Amino acid sequence: MGxxxxxxAIVTGAASGIGRASALVLAREGAAVVATDIDRDGLASLEREIRDGGGKVLTLEHDVVDxxxxxxxxxxxxxxxxGLHILVNNAGIGIAGPVWExxxxxxxxxxxxNLDGVFLGTKHAIPAMRRAGSGSIIIISSVAGLKGAPxxxxxxxxKGGVRLFAKAVAGECARAGDRIRVNSIHPGVIETAIWNKVSSGADSLAGAGQVGAVVANRIDPAILAQAIVPGGVLGQxxxxxxxxxxxASDAAAYVSGAExxxxxxxSAI
Ligand SMILES: NC(=O)c1ccc[n+]([C@@H]2O[C@H](COP(=O)([O-])OP(=O)(O)OC[C@H]3O[C@@H](n4cnc5c(N)ncnc54)[C@H](O)[C@@H]3O)[C@@H](O)[C@H]2O)c1
Structure with a gap:
């Protein structure tokens, strides 16, 4: 029993990185996964992998702003x-550069x-989760939603916006007594394709230029982690x-409004 x-579960941004890993783990643990993204090829390869592992999956092309x-x-x-019991609001982009540029x-x-997409997903998932009798909404924020990153x-x-959005909606659902929990996760430096895409202004990103993490106008997350993560460990x-x-699981039945x-x-030190 998974x-x-x-x-x-619905997982947005499921064609790559954290969304893809989340879809795979939820499917492995027995959830039927609706994996969505704007990247059709990435979804097709995820679908094959979940089906090969014996999991249940539906892939849908989906722009979270729509x-x-x-x-x-x-x-x-x-x-x-x-039914619908789990929503992982994961799709996101990072645009770097000093604010004056x-x-x-x-x-x-x-x-x-990053903001409207999370609002829309949460708004439209809640009625379906109420019909299902319970739910867990998980919002992928960032360490950059806990403290400033130059x-x-x-x-x-x-990312700071969705952190407090999660807490407010957690309170609304708890007061409504609808058994829907809402929490945010704050990843540190994780090895995904997002770092290839954070190109404009990469030099200025959290000191990435100073620590030599900018290579050919993309950020090398391993070098960045060496510089800014205690112990230098890059997350997966x-x-x-x-x-x-x-x-997402019932092990977290009393966890809501948490980060x-x-x-x-x-972020601890
Ligand atoms: N990688 C990290 O170090 C890190 C750290 C903190 C937070 N995050 C957050 O984790 C989440 C996932 O990022 P990742 O690192 O896996 O990046 P990624 O680039 O590997 O994956 C993001 C996915 O979102 C999809 N996407 C982008 N715009 C979309 C849209 N409009 N509609 C639907 N899908 C869209 C992309 O096609 C891609 O498949 C993001 O919210 C990101 O901000 C990542």
Missing amino acids: QVSGKV EDRWIAVVADAEQTFC MTLADWRRQNAI GLAGYCAT PTDIANAVLFL LAVDHAQ
């Missing part, structure tokens, strides 16, 4: 797997994916997926 057997797609994705989850268009694009002001605004997507599994740093003590 730790989330019989539950149905409210109509959210409504359709939640309806698909309920129709295909008869950030364009309003980039600021808004990052807000749309070079990532816009990203910090989104599975480290975050295991925290997702705990919060879980998974960062090898980066």
Whole structure:
């Protein structure tokens, strides 16, 4: 019996990195997984891997800024797997650079994916989770949602925003007595493709330029971790997926409104 057997989960940004690892771990532990992303090829390879492992999966193309797609994705989850119990609001981007160089268009694009996407998912998942009788909403924030990271002001605004959004919605659901829990996870430096994409202004990111972590205009997370993580340890997507599994499972039945740093003590000292 898996730790989330019989539950149905939506994971956004599931084609890569932390979302992909979360989808794999939830499927391995018995959940039926609705894996969504804008990257169709990445979804296809995830689907093969889950099916090969004997898991249940439905992959859907889904841009988290699109409210109509959210409504359709939640309806698909309920129709295909008869309910919805877990939402992992994971899709996100990072746009680096000092605030005086950030364009309003980039600021808004990052807000749309990292903040609006989380709002829309949470809003549309709650009625389905109420129909299912309980739920767990997990929001992937960041250490950059716990403390300021120079070079990532816009990203910090989104990740700090979802941290308090999670707590407020946790309180709303607890008061409503609907057995829906809401928590945030704060990853440290994790080895994923996001670091290849944080190109503009990479030099300024949390001192990455000073510590030699910028190589060919991309950030090398191993070098960054050496410099800013206690003990120099680089995290893996599975480290975050295991925290997702705990919060998704009934082992966390009394955990709501919490923020879980998974960062090898980066934010602790
Ligand atoms: N990697 C890290 O060190 C780290 C640290 C802290 C927080 N995070 C957060 O973890 C989450 C996952 O990041 P990751 O590191 O796995 O990155 P990643 O780039 O490997 O994966 C992100 C996924 O989100 C998808 N995505 C992007 N925009 C989307 C949109 N509009 N709609 C749907 N999907 C979209 C991408 O296609 C990609 O598959 C993000 O919210 C990120 O901010 C990552």
